[in-house]
Amino acid sequence: MEITLKRIDAYRWEIPATGKMRVPGIVYADDSILEGKEQNEPLQQVANVATLPGIVKASLAMPDIHWGYGFPIGGVAAFDWEEGVISPGGVGYDINCGVRLATTTLLKGDIATRLEDLVNALYRYIPSGVGSTGSISLSVSEEKKVLRQGSRWAVSQGYGEEEDVAHTEEKGCLENADPDMVSPRALERGRKQLGTLGSGNHFLEVGFVDTVYDETVTRAFGLFEGQVTLILHSGSRGLGHQICDDFLVRMTKSSKKYAFDLPDRQLVCAPLRSEEGTAYFNAMACAANYAWANRQILLHRSREVFYRVLGISPRDLGMRLVYDVSHNIAKKEIHVVDGKSRVLCVHRKGATRSFPPGHPELSPAYRAVGQPILIPGDMGRASFVLVGTQTAMEETFGSTCHGAGRVLSRKAAMKKSKGRSIHRELEDQGILVRWTGRGTLAEEMPEAYKDVSKVVEVVHGAGISRKVARLKPLAVVKG
Amino acid sequence: MRNPAATRSGYRLLDHTADMGIVVFGPTVKGLYEAAAKALAELLIEGPAPEEVQRLSLEIEGEDRADLMVNWLREILYLWAAKSLWLLETNVEHITSKRLSATVRMAPYDPTRQGIKTDIKAVTYHRIQVRRTTAGWEATVIFDV
Numbered sequence: 001m002e003i004t005l006k007r008i009d010a011y012r013w014e015i016p017a018t019g020k021m022r023v024p025g026i027v028y029a030d031d032s033i034l035e036g037k038e039q040n041e042p043l044q045q046v047a048n049v050a051t052l053p054g055i056v057k058a059s060l061a062m063p064d065i066h067w068g069y070g071f072p073i074g075g076v077a078a079f080d081w082e083e084g085v086i087s088p089g090g091v092g093y094d095i096n097c098g099v100r101l102a103t104t105t106l107l108k109g110d111i112a113t114r115l116e117d118l119v120n121a122l123y124r125y126i127p128s129g130v131g132s133t134g135s136i137s138l139s140v141s142e143e144k145k146v147l148r149q150g151s152r153w154a155v156s157q158g159y160g161e162e163e164d165v166a167h168t169e170e171k172g173c174l175e176n177a178d179p180d181m182v183s184p185r186a187l188e189r190g191r192k193q194l195g196t197l198g199s200g201n202h203f204l205e206v207g208f209v210d211t212v213y214d215e216t217v218t219r220a221f222g223l224f225e226g227q228v229t230l231i232l233h234s235g236s237r238g239l240g241h242q243i244c245d246d247f248l249v250r251m252t253k254s255s256k257k258y259a260f261d262l263p264d265r266q267l268v269c270a271p272l273r274s275e276e277g278t279a280y281f282n283a284m285a286c287a288a289n290y291a292w293a294n295r296q297i298l299l300h301r302s303r304e305v306f307y308r309v310l311g312i313s314p315r316d317l318g319m320r321l322v323y324d325v326s327h328n329i330a331k332k333e334i335h336v337v338d339g340k341s342r343v344l345c346v347h348r349k350g351a352t353r354s355f356p357p358g359h360p361e362l363s364p365a366y367r368a369v370g371q372p373i374l375i376p377g378d379m380g381r382a383s384f385v386l387v388g389t390q391t392a393m394e395e396t397f398g399s400t401c402h403g404a405g406r407v408l409s410r411k412a413a414m415k416k417s418k419g420r421s422i423h424r425e426l427e428d429q430g431i432l433v434r435w436t437g438r439g440t441l442a443e444e445m446p447e448a449y450k451d452v453s454k455v456v457e458v459v460h461g462a463g464i465s466r467k468v469a470r471l472k473p474l475a476v477v478k479g
Numbered sequence: 480m481r482n483p484a485a486t487r488s489g490y491r492l493l494d495h496t497a498d499m500g501i502v503v504f505g506p507t508v509k510g511l512y513e514a515a516a517k518a519l520a521e522l523l524i525e526g527p528a529p530e531e532v533q534r535l536s537l538e539i540e541g542e543d544r545a546d547l548m549v550n551w552l553r554e555i556l557y558l559w560a561a562k563s564l565w566l567l568e569t570n571v572e573h574i575t576s577k578r579l580s581a582t583v584r585m586a587p588y589d590p591t592r593q594g595i596k597t598d599i600k601a602v603t604y605h606r607i608q609v610r611r612t613t614a615g616w617e618a619t620v621i622f623d624v
Contacts, residue, residue, distance in 0.1 A: 411494045
C-alpha cells in the first residue's frame with residue numbers, strides 16, 4: 001500500500017490517520033531521506049504501529065528510519081500504562097543495544113605512535129565475533145544477580161567506578177527486573193557471553209573530538225577538541241535475543257484471548273497490565289541490565305588495555321564515562337500529553353532518549369545542560385554527541401535518532417567490496433581496523449550505511465536534540 | 480539456485496537491505512520443512528561434516544503452518560546458538576498444520592574444521608509464509624542477522 005505523506009515543515013511529515021490507525025504517524029526526515037521506494041515499507045510500519053491499542057498521540061519515526069520487525073527501526077511509540085500494550089517488536093531482538101562514550105585526558109598526538117599496539121591489544125583482550133565467549137563464567141545464581149543489578153554488579157566485582165554508574169541511563173539498572181521471568185534457555189545463552197563485544201555492527205572505537213559545536217555543553221560533558229575518546233557499541237547478546245524470541249512465542253499463543261487485529265504478526269503484543277505484558281517488561285529489564293553490566297565490563301577492560309599499552313596510570317589516562325545510552329528499550333515514563341501528566345510505556349527501537357535540561361532523571365553533572373546523546377557513525381565516518389531538549393519532551397516523548405541504517409544489503413556490500421581491500425582503504429584514511437569473521441569488514445564497510453551526519457542534521461534542525469561535538473575514528477575493533 | 484518447478488527440495492536467497500531471507504521449496508510439506516532446516520544449517524556453517532554425531536528427537540508446535548515453521552527453525556537455531564550443535568540431516572517423521580516431530584542428526588561445532596558463514600541471530604515472523612504451489616510447497620522466511 002502506498003503511504004501518503006503530508007509535509008508539516010522542513011523536518012516533519014505526517015501520515016494522516018486513516019483506516020484502522022488510531023493516531024497519525026509523524027516522521028522526522030528531510031526530502032533526501034524520504035526519497036526512494038525502499039522507504040515505503042518502513043513508512044507502512046509506522047502506520048501499522050498506529051493501529052495498536054492504547055497508543056498515545058502519534059506513531060513516531062526518527063530520520064534514521066528503516067525497515068524492522070513489526071515496528072520500524074527508528075520508531076518511537078508510547079502506550080497508556082493502563083489501557084495500552086507492550087510489544088517485543090517495539091524493543092527489538094537486541095534488548096538494550098546501546099552505546100557508551102568515554103573520554104581521556106590524552107590528545108590525539110599523544111597516542112599516534114602507539115595506536116597500532118593499542119588496537120592490537122584491544123582486539124586481543126576484548127572478546128568479539130560470532131558466538132564469542134568471555135572469561136567470566138557465571139553460576140545461575142550469580143547470573144541472576146547480574147540480571148537484577150546491571151552495572152552495579154559489574155562495579156561490585158571490580159569492573160569500574162561509582163561515577164560510571166551515575167553516568168549511565170537509569171544508572172545501569174531497571175529495578176523491575178525479575179530473573180524468574182527469564183527462561184532457562186536465555187540464562188544458558190547468557191552464561192558465558194558476559195564481557196564480550198558481539199558481532200555484526202557491534203564495535204569498539206578509539207577516536208578523537210574533531211569539532212566542537214557547543215562550547216558550554218562540551219565543557220559540561222568534559223569534552224575538548226583533539227581529545228582521545230572511546231566508543232563502545234554492544235547489547236544483551238544471546239540472552240536478549242532469546243528473551244525476545246521466548247516472548248514472541250508466548251504472546252503469539254496468548255494473542256487469541258485479546259483478539260487484537262494486528263496488521264503484521266511481528267507486532268504481537270500483550271496488554272501492559274496482563275500477566276504476559278508484565279512478564280515481558282520484567283524479563284526485558286533483565287536483558288537491559290545484562291547489557292549495561294556487559295558494557296561496564298567492556299569499558300573497564302578497555303581501560304586496563306590503555307594502562308598496559310601506554311604505560312600510564314589511571315590518573316594520567318583519566319578515562320571517564322561521559323554517558324551510556326540505550327537505543328532498544330521500553331520504559332515506564334511520565335509525560336505531559338495535552339496538558340495532563342500521564343504514565344506511559346515508551347518503546348524506543350533504534351531511537352535514543354533525549355531528556356532536557358532540568359529533568360530530575362539526569363545526574364547533577366548534566367542537569368543544567370541536558371542529557372548526553374551518542375550517535376555512532378560507520379567505521380569510516382564521524383560519530384556525534386548531541387544533547388537533549390525540551391522540544392523532544394514536547395514532541396517525541398523525549399526521543400531522538402540513534403544512528404544510521406543500512407543502505408546496501410550484505411550481499412550487495414560483499415559484491416561492491418570485491419577486488420577491494422576495505423581495511424587498506426580505511427588505513428589510507430588513517431583508520432586502523434581489526435575484525436573477526438570472513439565477511440564482516442565487507443558487510444560493514446562505510447558505504448553499506450547511510451551518512452549519519454544527514455540524520456543528525458534533521459534532529460538538530462527539528463530541535464529534538466542539538467549538536468554538541470563531532471568525533472572521528474582512529475582505530476576500530478569489529479566483531 | 481534450483482528450479483522451483485522441479486520435484487526436488489531446495490532454497491534460494493532473498494536479498495534484503497537489513498537482513499537475510501530464503502524462499503524454500505519442496506514437493507511435499509515434509510520435504511519443505513526438512514529443506515528449510517537444511518537451508519538454515521547451510522547458511523550458518525561451512526566445512527566438512529564430522530564423524531561424531533548426536534541424534535535428537537524434536538517435537539514442535541505452532542498456531543498454524545507459518546508459526547510452526549518459525550518455531551521449527553528457532554529450535555534448530557537454538558541448538559546452534561546455545562549448544563554449538565549444527566544440523567547435518569533431518570527426517571520429519573510426522574507433520575500436521577500445527578505440529579511436527581522429527582529426528583535430527585547434529586554435530587558439535589569444531590572451529591578448527593568448520594567456519595561460521597553467517598551470524599543468524601533469530602528467525603522472524605516478517606513476511607513468513609507457507610503456501611501450496613503447483614509444484615508442491617513453498618515458504619518465505621526472513622532471518623535477523
